[in-house]
Amino acid sequence: MSVQLMNPLNGxxxxxxxxxxxxxxxxxxxxxxxxxxxxxxxxxxxxxxFQWNKFxxxxxxxxxxxxxxSRDRFFSVTGWEEDGLxxxxxxxxxxxxxxxSQVVLQHTKANLYSVDYSNAVEANFRNNGPDxxxxxxxxxxxxxxxxxxxxxxVFCFGVLQHTPDFRKGVTCLVDMVKPGGELVVxxxxxxxxxxxxxxxxxxxxxxxxxxxxxxxxxxxxxADRLIAFYRFFDRIGLGRIVNRFLPVCDIKRxxxxxxxxxTLREWVxxxxxxxxxxxxxxxQRLQKVIHWFKESGMxxxxxxxVRYGEGNQVTIVRGYSKLSK
Numbered sequence: 001m002s003v004q005l006m007n008p009l010n011g012x013x014x015x016x017x018x019x020x021x022x023x024x025x026x027x028x029x030x031x032x033x034x035x036x037x038x039x040x041x042x043x044x045x046x047x048x049x050f051q052w053n054k055f056x057x058x059x060x061x062x063x064x065x066x067x068x069x070s071r072d073r074f075f076s077v078t079g080w081e082e083d084g085l086x087x088x089x090x091x092x093x094x095x096x097x098x099x100x101s102q103v104v105l106q107h108t109k110a111n112l113y114s115v116d117y118s119n120a121v122e123a124n125f126r127n128n129g130p131d132x133x134x135x136x137x138x139x140x141x142x143x144x145x146x147x148x149x150x151x152x153x154v155f156c157f158g159v160l161q162h163t164p165d166f167r168k169g170v171t172c173l174v175d176m177v178k179p180g181g182e183l184v185v186x187x188x189x190x191x192x193x194x195x196x197x198x199x200x201x202x203x204x205x206x207x208x209x210x211x212x213x214x215x216x217x218x219x220x221x222x223a224d225r226l227i228a229f230y231r232f233f234d235r236i237g238l239g240r241i242v243n244r245f246l247p248v249c250d251i252k253r254x255x256x257x258x259x260x261x262x263t264l265r266e267w268v269x270x271x272x273x274x275x276x277x278x279x280x281x282x283x284q285r286l287q288k289v290i291h292w293f294k295e296s297g298m299x300x301x302x303x304x305x306v307r308y309g310e311g312n313q314v315t316i317v318r319g320y321s322k323l324s325k
Contacts, residue, residue: 002089003089006147007027008145012027034130035138036145038137038138039138043118044164044279045118047118048162051273051274055269055270057097057127060127062102062106069256073100073312076308077155077186078318087110090111091154091155093141094141094156094157094159095136098124100157113135113137114134115137121138149176149178151176154184161281161283162279164280166292167292171296181321182319182321185289187315199245200276203276215273219273222247223265226247230248251268257311290317293317
């Protein structure tokens with residue numbers, strides 16, 4: 001590894017000894033299932049570990065015939081060139097099952113350090129490991145196991161809104177960027193009072209407390225009729241209004257087109273579970289996130305809505321670390 005690992009609890013450097021990471025005080029971090037485990041599985045991201053180990057291949061491009069959605073999203077959002085990442089140290093925070101890890105490893109020659117708070121790291125390793133350029137860690141965004149200021153590029157997709165403290169998460173990511181390096185995040189936007197007037201936020205006070213197996217079973221039982229209702233209202237021109245109140249993901253704007261019926265159903269079940277199960281869901285105003293980037297010391301900060309694929313879009317902010325910190 002070209003990046004200095006650090007025990008986030010005491011700030012001491014970590015050295016690799018066999019399948020252990022050891023600091024000067026003798027504290028050990030074990031390698032398990034292809035990743036170093038700095039945290040236990042029992043944490044607020046347990047729903048994500050459950051869903052990504054259950055649907056580990058659903059969003060991985062190479063397992064979906066003809067799908068390039070993950071690749072399209074990664075390069076559209078970051079604006080990075082494939083050749084430009086060669087031999088750079090890239091940090092991914094919130095890897096899930098490794099949909100973007102796969103893109104980085106397959107389409108670039110970057111060294112990837114990938115973190116997830118849940119045991120989804122196990123799915124990532126099954127999908128993308130072993131690979132000499134992949135380094136996996138189960139750790140918190142608030143206690144990343146790296147010395148500050150070492151990464152050329154840092155990206156964090158679909159994660160910050162699902163953490164207890166969005167603003168603190170931004171600060172922790174900024175700390176990882178080397179002088180002159182770049183940070184890109186995407187997140188759920190808060191566009192106005194109407195953002196939370198929809199089924200997801202109306203039902204989440206109940207759904208996020210449900211047992212994961214029971215919630216998934218309910219979604220699976222009702223998936224076919226929910227898809228049919230969604231398509232019906234969309235067909236008669238009422239989809240933009242009525243479909244907000246259906247307990248199902250936004251099929252038209254979040255899921256790739258041209259999927260066969262079975263694959264579409266799987267994506268709908270996954271994305272609907274992803275709507276209702278997280279412990280936290282904090283959409284933010286674009287200008288507020290831009291302000292937090294600047295407040296944390298980033299320069300040339302910009303925010304925008306990026307469109308990719310066939311009608312999909314995400315809200316992003318990017319910034320660059322000062323050349324001297």
